[in-house]
Amino acid sequence: MEKEISQAVIRRMPRYYRYLGELIDSGIERISSNDLSARMNVTASQIRQDLNNFGGFGQQGYGYNVNNLYEEIGKILGLNEEHNIIIVGAGNLGQALANYIEFEKFGFLIIALFDINPDLKDSTVRGIPVFMSEELDDFVRRKRVDIAALTIPRAKADTMANHLVDLGVPAIWNFANVDLELSDKNVMVENVHLSDSLMQLSYNIVKNKKEKKTG
């Protein structure tokens, strides 16, 4: 079995990927770990350690080949495969996600939205069909669904998430403001807790104000 790589390392990989993408956009073909480190505000040794988890990729005295590293990290992140996403909850947030075309660039295809609102029946968002909730089970059984984005109120999130898990959906992208309690611990969950990030901002705003007063 492969060495277990910590989620902290995994969390940094998309950031490397993003920076390398920006370097490619600006025509930069190679970069030293020091330069990459200065741009990313991470120590060079951290970068080397992180990448060594996957076998390195740097060359002594040359640094990193930007295109090559971008591609390798893409593979590590599974971006060389397509991932089918359904969005459960076609309200504003669900529709915003469906309209976000950047995801497709990385191989994430939104293939359907689901909602309980009959007004949305037979509608589409950027060409993507909105189905009624009754059609969900059948859809998931017929199509390969890799990720279900949950954009429904928190009161219903747990029940729906567990239902999706029972249907065999392997990953939940949770936008409901609740930590899901899933019956199957192997299912992957990524939370986007918007209120949490606002609260971190407000903590720091209040703290800064206090420091200005006393400082």
Added chain:
Amino acid sequence: MEKEISQAVIRRMPRYYRYLGELIDSGIERISSNDLSARMNVTASQIRQDLNNFGGFGQQGYGYNVNNLYEEIGKILGLNEEHNIIIVGAGNLGQALANYIEFEKFGFLIIALFDINPDLKDSTVRGIPVFMSEELDDFVRRKRVDIAALTIPRAKADTMANHLVDLGVPAIWNFANVDLELSDKNVMVENVHLSDSLMQLSYNIVKNKKEKKTG
């Protein structure tokens, strides 16, 4: 000056707050750190350590008074003050945020949206006015703006963020898929990188598939 509290601790506080809110909703008035720990999947000693940063709040042999702790953490997070938010970029995501009423419950008031699209002139989202970008400077000078949510394309995000900083906005809630480079390092930034969280999911999906094959 007060002791500096690490951002890792701060990142956990909204989660405590959310859990305590759920306890209140289910009518629970007091809880031991062990029970809280079991529910939150955090060690009891971590909880005690985190809360001790702010003076404790627990009582030997009693545990925590849920309402009291909820209120205290709310104060720590600055939720007893109102925070005015503007949303720069009134596309789908901007409108989704404006429609999200949960934020108000925590004292975050969305007071305006801004966009360059003339079709949106004089429109509103849930009663909140959408202004044209030309009106931004004047608005920020006249009103207190605590947080600017950036929901514009990444190519324009850096320029706009620095412009907002120049206007005196103390905090940026960044949804553009780029790490902002700000001229003023005292400005607070919270990033919501949606693609990053999708990539973490896809890494884990691919890894699980591999393990199933080989395991």
